[in-house]
Amino acid sequence: MTHITRKITRIPEGGAVREVLDRIGDKWSLLLIGTLRDGPMRFGELEQTVEGISQRMLTLTLKRLVEDGLVDRTAYAEVPPRVEYELTELGRTLLPMVISLAEWAMAHHEEINANRTSR
Amino acid sequence: MTHITRKITRIPEGGAVREVLDRIGDKWSLLLIGTLRDGPMRFGELEQTVEGISQRMLTLTLKRLVEDGLVDRTAYAEVPPRVEYELTELGRTLLPMVISLAEWAMAHHEEINANRTSR
DNA sequence: CAGGATCCGTGATGATACTG
DNA sequence: CAGTATCATCACGGATCCTG
Numbered sequence: 001m002t003h004i005t006r007k008i009t010r011i012p013e014g015g016a017v018r019e020v021l022d023r024i025g026d027k028w029s030l031l032l033i034g035t036l037r038d039g040p041m042r043f044g045e046l047e048q049t050v051e052g053i054s055q056r057m058l059t060l061t062l063k064r065l066v067e068d069g070l071v072d073r074t075a076y077a078e079v080p081p082r083v084e085y086e087l088t089e090l091g092r093t094l095l096p097m098v099i100s101l102a103e104w105a106m107a108h109h110e111e112i113n114a115n116r117t118s119r
Numbered sequence: 120m121t122h123i124t125r126k127i128t129r130i131p132e133g134g135a136v137r138e139v140l141d142r143i144g145d146k147w148s149l150l151l152i153g154t155l156r157d158g159p160m161r162f163g164e165l166e167q168t169v170e171g172i173s174q175r176m177l178t179l180t181l182k183r184l185v186e187d188g189l190v191d192r193t194a195y196a197e198v199p200p201r202v203e204y205e206l207t208e209l210g211r212t213l214l215p216m217v218i219s220l221a222e223w224a225m226a227h228h229e230e231i232n233a234n235r236t237s238r
Numbered sequence: 239c240a241g242g243a244t245c246c247g248t249g250a251t252g253a254t255a256c257t258g
Numbered sequence: 259c260a261g262t263a264t265c266a267t268c269a270c271g272g273a274t275c276c277t278g
Contacts, residue, residue, distance in 0.1 A: 017150065018171070020224035020231065025144045027271075031136065043240050051133065054272055059241060069234035080239045081278085090227065097219050104216065105139035108209065112139065115188030146251080162260050173252055178261060199259045200258085243276075250269090257262075 023068055024094070028053055028061045033070065033091060034098045040074070040086035070094065142187055143213070147172055147180045152189065152210060153217045159193070159205035189213065 024030055028050065035041070035049050047058055062085055065071040070091035076082040087095070143149055147169065154160070154168050166177055181204055184190040189210035195201040206214070 016228040017153070017221050017224045018146075020228050021146070021149060021220075023231065025146075025149070027137075027140075027144075030140060030144070031133065034136075047240095052137070055241075056243095056273085057271060060271090067235050068231045070231075075240090078239095081241090083240060090230065093227070094223065097216055097223065100216050100219070101140075102136050104213065105136040108212070109135040109139050111209065112142065112187045112189075116186050166260095174261075175253085175263095176251065179251090194260090197259095200261085202260060239278105241277085244274085245272105247272090248268105248270090250267100252265105252267085254265090255263085258260095 023064065024070075026061070028057055029065060030098050030101065032058075032061055032065065033087065033094055034102055036071065036085060036087050036091070037095050037099070040084040043083050043085070046085065065091070142183065143189075145180070147176055148184060149217050149220065151177075151180055151184065152206065152213055153221055155190065155204060155206050155210070156214050156218070159203040162202050162204070165204065184210070 024033070031050055031053075032046065035046060041049070043058070043062075046062075047053065047055065050058070053061075062071060062073070066073050066085075069088055071085050072088050074084045074086075076084070143152070150169055150172075151165065154165060160168070162177070162181075165181075166172065166174060169177070172180075181190060181192070185192050185204075188207055190204050191207050193203045193205075195203070
């Protein structure tokens with residue numbers, strides 16, 4: 001852990017990282033994943049829980065998450081329609097990081113804000 | 120874990136999370152933070168390492184990271200100029216998550232790509 | 239209820255050229 | 259070398275209206 005020839009100066013396969021970041025690093029994906037951590041939720045439920053999200057963005061983001069295999073969509077043939085979304089196995093593997101990030105955010109956002117305004 | 124009134128259905132202080140996500144969840148911040156994990160680096164070094172980043176975006180992103188207190192900037196009064204960037208203490212607290220994310224990305228990006236194209 | 243379709247502003251990013 | 263300045267673009271995302 002000292003100065004022993006650090007060879008790994010860069011993240012290998014930075015392309016993959018950027019690729020994935022482009023998918024989950026957008027405005028709503030991580031928030032949705034975090035919101036889904038306790039189990040299935042309906043469309044409207046998500047819309048109310050993730051405050052600030054527009055119907056359009058909820059639709060689009062969910063669609064992409066489903067395409068990427070992070071979220072499962074289940075539509076029940078009922079009237080009125082009911083659609084539930086829940087994390088896939090793959091999606092669940094992201095949870096620890098999402099939760100860590102959320103906790104980090106809550107722990108440090110004030111500090112960051114303070115830094116910003118103090119210059 | 121059955122139906123016992125799950126109270127924590129949403130991330131508390133979602134505002135803070137979104138706030139922080141808006142700062143570090145952009146196109147380059149996490150990549151830069153990950154790149155700086157082994158110690159100080161010069162501007163040009165970063166430019167070459169983080170491939171694809173434009174000079175402009177490198178400048179802007181670094182500036183924001185410095186403002187937010189995640190990165191320190193040290194300019195040496197030399198000719199030619201030398202400027203080094205390195206993570207602050209606060210910035211270093213993000214490293215575990217960044218590294219986890221990078222590893223997750225590398226481990227799953229193929230799976231995600233496969234999912235995407237298989238629909 | 240759960241979306242689809244459309245219109246549109248604007249912020250983020252890239253390219254290029256210039257400078258202390 | 260390490261930036262600034264300027265211009266152009268384009269995807270992101272919001273608002274609104276419509277429908278199976």
